Amino acid sequence: xxxxxxxxxxxxxxxxxxxxxxxxxxxxxxxxxxxxxxxxxxxxxxxxxxxxxxxxxxxxxxxxxxxxxxxxxxxxxxxxxxxxxxxxxxxxxxxx
Amino acid sequence: xxxxxxxxxxxxxxxxxxxxxxxxxxxxxxxxxxxxxxxxxxxxxxxxxxxxxxxxxxxxxxxxxxxxxxxxxxxxxxxxxxxxxxxxxxxxxxxxxxxxxxxxxxxxxxxxxxxxxxxxxxxxxxxxxxxxxxxxxxxxxxxxxxxxxxxxxxxxxxxxxxxxxxxxxxxxxxxxxxxxxxxxxxxxxxxxxxxxxxxxxxxxxxxxxxxxxxxxxxxxxxxxxxxxxx
Numbered sequence: 001x002x003x004x005x006x007x008x009x010x011x012x013x014x015x016x017x018x019x020x021x022x023x024x025x026x027x028x029x030x031x032x033x034x035x036x037x038x039x040x041x042x043x044x045x046x047x048x049x050x051x052x053x054x055x056x057x058x059x060x061x062x063x064x065x066x067x068x069x070x071x072x073x074x075x076x077x078x079x080x081x082x083x084x085x086x087x088x089x090x091x092x093x094x095x096x
Numbered sequence: 097x098x099x100x101x102x103x104x105x106x107x108x109x110x111x112x113x114x115x116x117x118x119x120x121x122x123x124x125x126x127x128x129x130x131x132x133x134x135x136x137x138x139x140x141x142x143x144x145x146x147x148x149x150x151x152x153x154x155x156x157x158x159x160x161x162x163x164x165x166x167x168x169x170x171x172x173x174x175x176x177x178x179x180x181x182x183x184x185x186x187x188x189x190x191x192x193x194x195x196x197x198x199x200x201x202x203x204x205x206x207x208x209x210x211x212x213x214x215x216x217x218x219x220x221x222x223x224x225x226x227x228x229x230x231x232x233x234x235x236x237x238x239x240x241x242x243x244x245x246x247x248x249x250x251x252x253x254x255x256x257x258x259x260x261x262x263x264x265x266x267x268x269x270x271x272x273x274x275x276x277x278x279x280x281x282x283x284x285x286x287x288x289x290x291x292x293x294x295x296x297x298x299x300x301x302x303x304x305x306x307x308x309x310x311x312x313x314x315x316x317x318x319x320x321x322x323x324x325x326x
Contacts, residue, residue, distance in 0.1 A: 041162055
């Protein structure tokens with residue numbers, strides 16, 4: 001099948017998203033806060049033992065908006081490169 | 097898997113810098129040679145690096161109510177080996193440490209080791225073993241990428257448990273950190289493996305000669321793979 005693998009991956013992502021939606025609904029119904037970052041949870045666990053981090057980031061994004069901007073920028077840089085290279089290969093194959 | 101700035105006490109942060117350093121030096125040397133001898137693989141190198149950029153910026157919700165991100169370093173590990181993948185991981189981790197306060201400069205050594213070295217080493221050896229026994233190429237790539245992702249988070253848990261054994265001892269601490277990291281990561285690792293498998297299929301379709309040039313696949317295997325999806 002020509003697009004067998006694409007369908008398989010798409011199905012997997014849909015299952016992944018569906019499980020998230022179901023779980024999110026359950027968590028909201030119980031009134032808990034969730035979906036924080038695992039990195040931060042590990043940091044909280046360490047700080048709970050009384051450890052004080054001995055260094056601070058010298059610059060941190062001033063707000064959640066700026067942080068998400070920079071994360072989106074990071075993904076965009078990567079996506080542009082991937083798209084460019086695959087497009088270039090596709091094009092040079094067609095004209096070869 | 098990012099260990100935050102300042103969250104590794106001495107001597108651990110120095111130890112992880114020392115462990116990661118040789119991989120980076122060998123990686124830079126290999127990179128230099130690759131660029132000089134096989135210039136045509138440069139676009140593929142760019143794709144492998146760009147993949148780490150994209151995947152490590154996506155924080156995905158996992159099944160246990162917290163968010164984590166895939167690593168994307170499995171692709172670089174399979175294609176170019178762990179040392180070059182370590183250099184790609186280093187670039188992304190510096191970007192995130194400097195601009196996003198995500199990870200840190202003092203913990204860079206430890207983070208490079210988990211994401212840039214441990215993960216790609218696993219991916220590299222799984223791929224080599226899979227092709228040697230003649231396993232399905234795409235299934236091998238899937239396992240390599242998914243396990244590279246998972247191992248990255250297991251290694252982070254080990255790194256933190258070594259530095260913070262607490263009263264529970266190393267094993268107890270490892271279980272606590274792995275509960276945060278590894279469990280969150282299992283579904284994400286599966287998705288990452290699937291996405292990288294798909295990308296590998298496109299490389300096989302569009303630029304198979306690069307894969308033979310890197311001694312990753314023989315021409316007969318490539319023909320078989322192309323026929324299967326044609």
